[in-house]
Amino acid sequence: MNQVVFAISDATGYYWYYTAVAMASMLSQASEKPNILLLHDGKLSEVAVRRLNLIAQDEGAPLRMLKVDLERPIGDDKLGPYTVASLYRLLIPSLLSAEDTALYLDSDLVFHGIDVHEMFALIRANEAALLAVRDQFIGLSDKHLEPLKALGLDPLRYFNSGVLGFHGRALEPSDRALFNDFLSWSRQAMFSHHPDQDFLNDRFKNRWLELDENYNFHVSIYDRRMFLQPHAYHGKILHYAGKAKPLDGSLAPGCIPFWSYASKVPELMTSQKRFDFHYLMPIINRQHAASALVVKPR
Structure with missing residues (x-):
């Protein structure tokens, strides 16, 4: 099964707009409609739930919304500007069977002239534990670079976690416990600017396959x-x-x-x-x- 996964914790009541636009852009160009899994914290409004379902229905894509019950696992000082939803992606390996593929997508992105089927074809063809795009800009700021060095992470071999491809068959049994392992890791990490992303880079350091930058093209200043x-x-x-x-x-x-x-x-x-x-x-x-x-x- 090919599955696209989104994750959202919508404290403001407006962030779901990004998720909806991302989903609409992805489905409007999909030659084969994937299954969609939305991991959320139970705070989505009725309006948000209705619109997200309508977008999926109009495009003929099955959508499942799964409420994730997680206590705040680490303090605000470690999560920084990110919501607890950034940790939901760590649950994905535990939800996959051996034949499943999953494509995790951040909400603040759009597919523009690209078919999501390309991504699933790459995931299945390569059967790597994790497919991702190298973060081109992580080493530009000392604020980011110094913590990476302290964690033993190479900025030239560091991926961005906004687009992640998983193949169930390539995952190790221990990968099913990513979330619990993250909790142990976070207690040891003195400082991390991108906690879950740094953890994933550490965990899959020698097991991830680099994709072309077009599959996670940063649009920023x-x-x-x-x-x-x-x-x-x-x-x-x-x-x-x-x-x-x-x-x-x-x-x-x-x-x-x-x-x-x-x-x-x-x-x-x-x-x-x-x-x-x-x-x-x-x-x-x-x-x-x-x-x-x-x-x-x-």
Whole structure:
């Protein structure tokens, strides 16, 4: 069975918009509709549940929503800006049979001119324990680089956990207990900026297979990724990793693909969420920075 997995803990009541747009973009271009599993904390609104089900039904994709009951396993000081849902992906190996494949997707991404069937074909052809894309930018900041060195992780062989492919047959029996092993690991790790991601990199250090960057293409201010020509975003899984995200009000060429799929989520147009729109502009002679011009209502 081919299964796409999303995970969400929606404390604000608005993050599900990202999940809905991601799901809609993925299904709209899927030649074969995968099964979808949504791991959640039980706080999804009725509106969110209805819309997510409608998106799946309209595309003919089976959707199962599974409530995950986890006590806060580690403190806020270790999870940092991430929600407990970032740990749900650690449960995926325990849900797979030997013949199953799973593709975990962060919510803040869109499929743009790419068929999810390509990903499952790669997972089945390679039968690696884990398929992922190397994080191109993790070593740019000392804030990220120093903890990696302390954990014994090589930034040049470090993957981003926003898109992960699992093959049940390639997993080791011990991988079924990833979550419990993470709890033990986190007690030993003095500091980790991306706890679950660092743990996965440590656990699968010599067992993961690197995919082409197009399968997890970071759209952020780094390397001016927000300011490419529109055609450069086609044929990729676009991941809005970082602080500049479409629903935070950021406007730039890189956000256009996201809004092209947002019509599948009409609640965005009637939401009580306030969008403080601002134009992002590259800064001359600074490759990894941008300025913002606020769009004021007339």
